Amino acid sequence: MSADVDPASLSPAEPERKVGLVLSPAWRRRFATLGWGFVSIGLFAGIWELLWALGYANPLLLPPPHLFLSDIPGTLQYFDRSNRIGSVASGGGVLALLLTMGSTTLRVVIGLTLGFICGVAVGATIHYIKPARNLLLPTILLLAPISPVAWLPVAIFVFGIGDVPAVFLVFITVFFAIVLSTGAQIESVPKNYIHVARIMGATRRQTFWRVILPSILPSLFMTLRLNLFAAWMVVLIAETVGVGTGLGQITSMARSTFNARLVFFTMGIIGVLGFLSDWGLRQVQRKMLWWVAPNQGASR
Amino acid sequence: MSSRPAISIRSVSKRWTPEGRAPVQALSNLTFDVAPGEFIVLLGPSGCGKSTLLYMIAGLEDVSGGAIFCDGEPVTEPSAERGLIFQEASLFPWLTIADNVAFGLAIQHEQPVRRREIAIEMLKRVGLGDMLDKKPDELSGGMRQRAACARALAMRPKVLMMDEPFAALDVQTRSRMQDFLLQIWRDSGACVLLVTHSIDEAISLADRVVVFTARPGQVKTIVPIDLPRPRQSRDPRYHAYRDMFTELLADEVERAFAEQEAG
Ligand SMILES: Nc1ncnc2c1ncn2[C@@H]1O[C@H](COP(=O)(O)OP(=O)(O)OP(=O)(O)O)[C@@H](O)[C@H]1O
Numbered sequence A: 001m002s003a004d005v006d007p008a009s010l011s012p013a014e015p016e017r018k019v020g021l022v023l024s025p026a027w028r029r030r031f032a033t034l035g036w037g038f039v040s041i042g043l044f045a046g047i048w049e050l051l052w053a054l055g056y057a058n059p060l061l062l063p064p065p066h067l068f069l070s071d072i073p074g075t076l077q078y079f080d081r082s083n084r085i086g087s088v089a090s091g092g093g094v095l096a097l098l099l100t101m102g103s104t105t106l107r108v109v110i111g112l113t114l115g116f117i118c119g120v121a122v123g124a125t126i127h128y129i130k131p132a133r134n135l136l137l138p139t140i141l142l143l144a145p146i147s148p149v150a151w152l153p154v155a156i157f158v159f160g161i162g163d164v165p166a167v168f169l170v171f172i173t174v175f176f177a178i179v180l181s182t183g184a185q186i187e188s189v190p191k192n193y194i195h196v197a198r199i200m201g202a203t204r205r206q207t208f209w210r211v212i213l214p215s216i217l218p219s220l221f222m223t224l225r226l227n228l229f230a231a232w233m234v235v236l237i238a239e240t241v242g243v244g245t246g247l248g249q250i251t252s253m254a255r256s257t258f259n260a261r262l263v264f265f266t267m268g269i270i271g272v273l274g275f276l277s278d279w280g281l282r283q284v285q286r287k288m289l290w291w292v293a294p295n296q297g298a299s300r
Numbered sequence B: 001m002s003s004r005p006a007i008s009i010r011s012v013s014k015r016w017t018p019e020g021r022a023p024v025q026a027l028s029n030l031t032f033d034v035a036p037g038e039f040i041v042l043l044g045p046s047g048c049g050k051s052t053l054l055y056m057i058a059g060l061e062d063v064s065g066g067a068i069f070c071d072g073e074p075v076t077e078p079s080a081e082r083g084l085i086f087q088e089a090s091l092f093p094w095l096t097i098a099d100n101v102a103f104g105l106a107i108q109h110e111q112p113v114r115r116r117e118i119a120i121e122m123l124k125r126v127g128l129g130d131m132l133d134k135k136p137d138e139l140s141g142g143m144r145q146r147a148a149c150a151r152a153l154a155m156r157p158k159v160l161m162m163d164e165p166f167a168a169l170d171v172q173t174r175s176r177m178q179d180f181l182l183q184i185w186r187d188s189g190a191c192v193l194l195v196t197h198s199i200d201e202a203i204s205l206a207d208r209v210v211v212f213t214a215r216p217g218q219v220k221t222i223v224p225i226d227l228p229r230p231r232q233s234r235d236p237r238y239h240a241y242r243d244m245f246t247e248l249l250a251d252e253v254e255r256a257f258a259e260q261e262a263g
């Protein structure tokens, strides 16, 4: 990267040469990140291809990338446009793929949003209202360690088959973490912040909305981000069981029909979506929580 | 000048009763008055309850005995008339400097336009007129303390309390900040109560210095500083004051240490 950059062009003696010739440091960093991304993924794919070429990887079980990416139109046939269980694949195409991706993503987003908002609300209630704490906290502490996957049967008993159980599972994944973290974070708001608010004559309500909430949001958002991947895991599990469309359903169908190409294709899509959603959350954090650096936040 | 003191502290004592630990008698039987517009420095060994006293005057903590009056009214709750500035600036990182300064005004439902005007005026007064839309962590420690000062001044306080406001600053910044503080004090007409560990800071700033005993804190003596401002540290009288405070503090610090080692 440095080979094409003449160090002299960066010296303050010749500022005019710098303009237009050299990318700004931010862009260079971005390109470097991108470059290393390609190298890393390329290496991974290369080793896989090599194993296949040497005959170690059975193309029926572990088809290398060029195989499962070669017949995309064929693969897309398996994606279905209707959100109905047991409907025969209608030979979907790109639109069906996007629809499938969209419905899975939507379940994650709705579940996370509801879980976050309800978690903060319940967490704050428990922290501030003593009877609520006495009544709710023991139950919450009992339920919190239960794996979201264990909630799946309950979700289906209660909500039946459809979108709701999947959303519910995502909700559960973040809800308890946010409830418990909210209490702990309120506890650790610097005392001086509260003192300032009291001196300025803030009511309890004003103190909560203007001081407590902004000072705990960054850490709560960090908790949300840490639970994002777990949310992606449970949504897929929920989709294999009780939903008519979605990436989890495709994976399960691919497994039962022994379609390795479809399995890996879907896995690739899931990986990309997971990465993009983390990136999306980081952008939200940058825009809405601008006072903390993107990777910081848990410390406050 | 009216004869009624701005603050009067009457037989105040404070006993901390932390959960699960032995109670601590922080202050006992403290009595003194602060005249309107007076500059008082509180000087004493560590742990003698200086911060505790400021918190009680601010109304953030209750007294355990005695009473504190502000303009003749007993202090029962915090009020923006009694501003308090902490050792580490307590600016909110999610607000710009101007919004931090306007925070108290926003709480009191002042119009946004008016809020901004006042914030700009206050920030100009503390020399931060071009820092309006910066974030607090883009400012240096001294600038942050000045911004915290502007936030308190925006409420037009009658009493400005400062708990070791310059302790974390380097020597040069510190002396600049002292000059700045004297100017603010003169302009605003508020009375100032400032806690410090530094004898020099006490001599260069105070009208009167209240010297505390070691814990439980009591008033050991109150020393008026009869030097014209600006005060020169070369002045022989300045040296006399310094020797006097050094001596006054020495036995108290010794006692404080002896007690800390014992328990
Ligand atoms: N919130 C609290 N709970 C219990 N004890 C406290 C509390 N705050 C202060 N104390 C105790 O009260 C005593 C006086 O504390 P304070 O902070 O007022 O001293 P200080 O004079 O300001 O000391 P320093 O100069 O070190 O800041 C100390 O022994 C301290 O341990």
Ligand SMILES: [Mg+2]
Pocket (backbone or CB within 6 Å): B050, B051, B052, B163
């Ligand atoms: Mg103190």
